[in-house]
Amino acid sequence: MASTPATSEAVETPDVLIVGTGFAGLGMAMKLLAAGHSDFVVLEKADDVGGTWRENTYPGCACDVASVMYSYSFAPNRAWSRMYASQPEILDYIKRVVKDHALESHIRFNTEAVSYEFDETSDRWSVRTRSGREYRPRVVVLAHGSLHQPNIPDLPGMGRFKGKLFHSAQWDHSVDLSGKRVAVVGTGSSAAQFIPEIAGTAAHVDVFQRSAHWVLPKADRPLKALEHRLFKSLPFVQQLYRLTAYWTHEVPVLAFLNPKFLKVLEAASLRMLRKQVPDPELRAKLTPDYTIGCKRILLTNDYYPALQRPDVDLVTSPIAEFTETGIRSADGELHEADVVILGTGFATDNRCATEHIVGRDGVTIQEAWRDGMTAHLGTTVSGFPNMFMLMGPNSGGGAQSILFVIEAQLHYVVECLRLMRARRATRMEVRADVQRAFNARLHGKLAGSVWNTGGCHSWFLDHTGLNRQSWPGTGTSYWRATRRPDPRAFSLTRRPAGRRLSSVPSPTDAG
Numbered sequence: 001m002a003s004t005p006a007t008s009e010a011v012e013t014p015d016v017l018i019v020g021t022g023f024a025g026l027g028m029a030m031k032l033l034a035a036g037h038s039d040f041v042v043l044e045k046a047d048d049v050g051g052t053w054r055e056n057t058y059p060g061c062a063c064d065v066a067s068v069m070y071s072y073s074f075a076p077n078r079a080w081s082r083m084y085a086s087q088p089e090i091l092d093y094i095k096r097v098v099k100d101h102a103l104e105s106h107i108r109f110n111t112e113a114v115s116y117e118f119d120e121t122s123d124r125w126s127v128r129t130r131s132g133r134e135y136r137p138r139v140v141v142l143a144h145g146s147l148h149q150p151n152i153p154d155l156p157g158m159g160r161f162k163g164k165l166f167h168s169a170q171w172d173h174s175v176d177l178s179g180k181r182v183a184v185v186g187t188g189s190s191a192a193q194f195i196p197e198i199a200g201t202a203a204h205v206d207v208f209q210r211s212a213h214w215v216l217p218k219a220d221r222p223l224k225a226l227e228h229r230l231f232k233s234l235p236f237v238q239q240l241y242r243l244t245a246y247w248t249h250e251v252p253v254l255a256f257l258n259p260k261f262l263k264v265l266e267a268a269s270l271r272m273l274r275k276q277v278p279d280p281e282l283r284a285k286l287t288p289d290y291t292i293g294c295k296r297i298l299l300t301n302d303y304y305p306a307l308q309r310p311d312v313d314l315v316t317s318p319i320a321e322f323t324e325t326g327i328r329s330a331d332g333e334l335h336e337a338d339v340v341i342l343g344t345g346f347a348t349d350n351r352c353a354t355e356h357i358v359g360r361d362g363v364t365i366q367e368a369w370r371d372g373m374t375a376h377l378g379t380t381v382s383g384f385p386n387m388f389m390l391m392g393p394n395s396g397g398g399a400q401s402i403l404f405v406i407e408a409q410l411h412y413v414v415e416c417l418r419l420m421r422a423r424r425a426t427r428m429e430v431r432a433d434v435q436r437a438f439n440a441r442l443h444g445k446l447a448g449s450v451w452n453t454g455g456c457h458s459w460f461l462d463h464t465g466l467n468r469q470s471w472p473g474t475g476t477s478y479w480r481a482t483r484r485p486d487p488r489a490f491s492l493t494r495r496p497a498g499r500r501l502s503s504v505p506s507p508t509d510a511g
Helices: 023-034 087-100 189-198 225-233 235-257 259-276 280-285 303-307 402-422 432-446 475-481
Strands: 016-019 040-043 113-119 124-129 139-142 164-167 181-185 204-208 312-315 319-322 326-329 334-336 339-342 356-358 387-389 427-430 490-493
Touching: 016 023, 023 040, 023 087, 023 402, 124 139, 181 189, 181 326, 189 204, 189 303, 204 326, 225 235, 235 259, 235 475, 259 303, 303 312, 402 427, 402 475, 402 490, 427 432
Parallel strands: 016 040, 016 139, 113 356, 139 387, 164 339, 181 204, 181 339, 204 312
Antiparallel strands: 113 124, 319 326, 326 334, 427 490
8 A cells, every 4th residue: 555556747637636545535535436436536645544643653642532433434443442442543444444445546645735726727726746746637625634734832942952852743753762851842632642651651751731621531441342243243233332422522512602501511520630639739730720622622531640640740830941951941940851742733723824725816725814714614715616625614523523524524525526517517616705604604603602712722713813623513513514515605617618717607697
């Protein structure tokens, strides 16, 4: 799988070009095949599939969504070892899906797309790769993920540090932490997973916390042999597990949209904190000062115990500067370190900030999003015809499995392609007024949600203070909204050979 298929230098003209081989990109490929579309290629900048599950290999890396929900409904895994799978097992599942669905021949490995330009004379995209190869697809599907660019903070003096420094998403496995003094910057989801793993191996770990997180227990356990037999012999049993997991993730979203109902979750989290952390001083440092759900809730059973080890210290004084030998906190204390690990999350403010994407009339994605990311149903952007995004702006699931949301989008894209074919359209673009009205309603609903009123600043909010990540409703409501594209929301146009598009009446306008 890791070898790139031999290709000629001729320009390829697939009907659909997909970028990325994470869950979204591979799911798109499978859905196209299921719908009878085989004229597509998938570009992957790395030498293997997997997306975030290929890139994130830090110790303890695992999913915080139940395995039965964190997998394709149309390609279930009957052999999950645990209720919550770890990174190696998820990556193995992804590779097995590629093999089972014979996707290898469609994938171009070691092929990074660096430029996308819409050609208005042909209604096709010109996509160029870093090697200079050109593809001219009719439709582009961007599936390069929303959490794939590590957020590297600009902390004073970081360049002076003489030890090893790396981000958790770029874990340096050549660095042996045994006997080392380690400083961890950040206490988010990734840090909460790897801190318990490195504590006890390192000589000492200093954990720099900017703000405390709400924590709930993770209902993880190995799946039993009987459960595996039932999954294989009676598939509806696994479907019942999936349904249970679905509603477990779905119900909290209702509270996120109506924060007054979050007291139950807060009480459960505080009860766990009191039970696991008897020291009142440490417990006070670990008690959040914002509403639960405002930031991502951590699901973990071993994070609090790890912080109470004698060789682990929680530092709540802000970072003042890096020195050659460690980190000095604002209280003046120097924390000596041989290794610094950044658990500082991902850059989400504008996931296409560095992308060269030029749509209709020469408009770049940066110009279109100068006031913040915006789209229609998280999949289409006005000004960029024949381009679809998977996990685009405001399509995040809140608490729901992202795979459920992705599947809804895969269905929606296939239905859009069907609509184009039915109307014999060569160009499909969401109308600007429709997109504006949609986003006005969307942000109106989000205004009263916990993400906007919970008293914290999280990666859900961008530089303008608006939530550009979350869908203002349940996964079920998003599924409903993406069942069938509304032809009235789009400009659908057809280019007869040899004629300018502007002279062709829109099938939408013509009814």
